[in-house]
Amino acid sequence: MAEIKAPAARPLSPHLQIYRPMLTMMMSIVHRITGFGLYFGTVILAWWFLAAASGPNGYAKFSWFAGSIIGRLILFGYTWALIHHMLGGIRHLIWDTGRGFGPNEREWLAAANLIGSIAITVLLWIVGLLAMGGSR
């Protein structure tokens, strides 16, 4: 009778770990990770809207969280993820038109995505902290 043999050790198709990390590839992975993070971050946004609707006590609880060190770290990360995902999305929309696939263009777009996201995030936080200081 036929015996069930162990499957032959066939070569597998190469996956992520076999490639040298490249900027375009890293920005593609980060686009997915930031999208994943933003997904769960919307809970904070929903909490903010509900807190504003619930009254001063509920809003004070949210404000305490948002002003705490952990809260600020999360919100800083959320800001960066949002901006990075938005710039990455614009990059995808450019690609959808068939443009931006050349060797130099795609490297430039990937670098602009990363540098732009960090610069805009820092700028937004400077503006935000100044706005907060001004309202006191």
Add this chain to the structure above:
Amino acid sequence: MSTAPAKHIRTPLARVRGLGAARSGTGHFWRQRLTAVANIPLTIAAVIIVITLLGRNQATAAQVLGSPLVAIIVLLFIASTTAHMKIGMQVIIEDYVHDETAKLVLIMANAFFCIGVALVSAYGILKLSFGV
């Protein structure tokens, strides 16, 4: 084979052609782009709204978030982003979860989460807008 009267003269093959394994054609692709484009101005507006409300008390936040223009922008932002993230998370699930049962459960949970976040957020904004 079928005795039901034909509603159209296209052959079954012609009707499914181009719809692919998901049977919905390019619907997801198109809606992902549609919401992506909408998200750009709506996110910029939402960021400006958040910055103007930083450090303000509940009364100010309630007044601004409930004012007609801001409330409508925020509601559009909620609708567009939650639709976008539902499609995006479904793509992630379909890429990495290959067990059919787990995949269906997660896709369902994804829909529940996105609709839940959308309705909770919209409820907060509408409550402020209508002052109830």
